[in-house]
Amino acid sequence: MPRLEIRPFEEADLDAAADLLAARHAVHRRAEPLLDARYEDPAAAREEIAELWSGPDASGAVALAGGRAEGYLIGVPSPNGIWGPNIWVTPAGHAVAAAETIRDLYAVAARRWAADGRTAHYALVPATDPALVDAWFRLGFGQQQVHAVRETTSAGTPAPAGVTIRRAAPDDIPALAALELSLPEHQARSPVFSSGPTSTLDEIIAEWEESIDDADYATFVAERDGVVVGSGVGCDVRVSRSNTSLIRPARAGFLGFAAVLPQARGTGVGQALGRTVLHWAASAGYPAAVTDWRASNLLSSRAWARLGFRPAFLRLHRMIGH
Numbered sequence: 533m534p535r536l537e538i539r540p541f542e543e544a545d546l547d548a549a550a551d552l553l554a555a556r557h558a559v560h561r562r563a564e565p566l567l568d569a570r571y572e573d574p575a576a577a578r579e580e581i582a583e584l585w586s587g588p589d590a591s592g593a594v595a596l597a598g599g600r601a602e603g604y605l606i607g608v609p610s611p612n613g614i615w616g617p618n619i620w621v622t623p624a625g626h627a628v629a630a631a632e633t634i635r636d637l638y639a640v641a642a643r644r645w646a647a648d649g650r651t652a653h654y655a656l657v658p659a660t661d662p663a664l665v666d667a668w669f670r671l672g673f674g675q676q677q678v679h680a681v682r683e684t685t686s687a688g689t690p691a692p693a694g695v696t697i698r699r700a701a702p703d704d705i706p707a708l709a710a711l712e713l714s715l716p717e718h719q720a721r722s723p724v725f726s727s728g729p730t731s732t733l734d735e736i737i738a739e740w741e742e743s744i745d746d747a748d749y750a751t752f753v754a755e756r757d758g759v760v761v762g763s764g765v766g767c768d769v770r771v772s773r774s775n776t777s778l779i780r781p782a783r784a785g786f787l788g789f790a791a792v793l794p795q796a797r798g799t800g801v802g803q804a805l806g807r808t809v810l811h812w813a814a815s816a817g818y819p820a821a822v823t824d825w826r827a828s829n830l831l832s833s834r835a836w837a838r839l840g841f842r843p844a845f846l847r848l849h850r851m852i853g854h
C-alpha cells in the first residue's frame with residue numbers, strides 16, 4: 533500500500549468520508565441489524581458528517597494513500613460544561629478502511645485539540661469492531677459508556693414473588709423522586725465516580741408533578757409489600773440526547789431510567805422493570821429498544837446485559853496531559 537498522507541480535513545473530503553462511513557455502517561449492521569439501514573446510503577452518511585463539519589470549531593484530519601481517502605476523523609467540542617474542556621468524536625465523526633489508521637488520524641487532529649486546551653476527549657466507536665476499539669485503546673482511551681440495543685418482546689413479564697409492577701400514579705411521586713435521586717447517589721460513588729450536577733429532592737418532586745401525566749413517557753413502579761421499591765421509564769428513543777445519529781435505530785423505544793432502592797437490589801426487581809419496559813415498547817409498536825449505561829456501573833452494566841441488551845456503540849474517553 534502507498535504511504536499514508538495525513539492532512540487537515542476539508543469540505544472537499546465530505547464525499548469520500550461519506551463512502552467510508554456508509555461502508556463502516558454496513559459492516560456494523562451485519563453484526564447488529566437493529567441499527568438504521570439508512571446510513572448505509574452514502575447520501576445519508578454525508579448529511580451526518582456535513583452537519584458535524586458545519587459545527588462551531590469542528591476540526592479533523594483525512595488519511596490519503598495514492599490520492600484515495602483511507603479514513604477521516606472529525607472532532608467537535610460540546611458546549612456542555614459537565615464534560616470539561618472537551619472534544620467529541622461522535623458516531624459519524626470517524627471511519628477508516630484499516631483500524632490502525634485511526635491512530636495516525638488522531639495524532640494529527642489531536643495536535644489542534646491539545647493546543648486549544650481541550651483535554652477531555654470522547655469518541656463513539658462501533659462496539660462490534662474489536663480491531664477498531666483496540667486501536668482507540670492503544671491511543672490511551674478506555675470505555676466510559678455503553679449504548680446498547682435489543683429486540684422488544686411481547687412475552688410475559690413475570691415479577692419475583694411478592695413484587696407487583698404497575699403504572700405509576702400521582703401518589704407515587706415522592707417514591708419516584710427518591711428513586712430518581714438514588715441514581716446519581718449511586719453513580720457518584722466508587723467505582724463510577726460520575727459527578728454530574730444533582731437536583732434536590734424538592735426540585736425532582738416539582739418536575740414529577742409537571743410530568744406525571746405526560747403521555748410521551750410510560751412510567752412503571754415495582755411494589756413489594758405495598759411499598760414502592762423501584763421504577764422504570766420507557767419513551768421514544770428520539771427523546772434521548774445521547775442516543776442520536778448512527779446510534780439510533782429507525783424506530784426504537786428507550787429504557788430511559790430505572791432504579792431500585794438499595795435494600796431491594798439484586799433480587800430481580802430491576803430485571804422485571806426492564807422486561808416491563810420492553811413489553812411496553814413492543815405494545816407501542818417499536819421493534820427495537822435502546823438503553824445506555826456507564827461501563828463502570830457494576831449494577832446497571834450487569835443488569836442490562838443480563839436483560840439481553842447488546843452493546844452497539846462504546847463511548848471511549850481519554851484525558852490528556854495527565
Ligand SMILES: CC(C)(COP(=O)(O)OP(=O)(O)OC[C@H]1O[C@@H](n2cnc3c(N)ncnc32)[C@H](O)[C@@H]1OP(=O)(O)O)[C@@H](O)C(=O)NCCC(=O)NCCS
Pocket residue numbers: 692714715718789790791792793796797798799800801802803804824825826829831832834835838
Ligand atoms: C440497575 C438496577 C436498576 C438493577 O436492578 P436490580 O433489582 O438490582 O437488578 P436485578 O436484581 O433484577 O438483577 C441484578 C442481579 O440480580 C440477579 N437476580 C435476578 N433475579 C433474581 C432473583 N429472583 N433472585 C436473586 N437474584 C436475582 C441477576 O441475575 C443479577 O445478578 P448478576 O449481577 O450476578 O448478574 C439497580 O441495581 C439500581 O437501581 N442500581 C442503581 C441505579 C442504576 O444504576 N440505575 C440504572 C441506570 S443506567
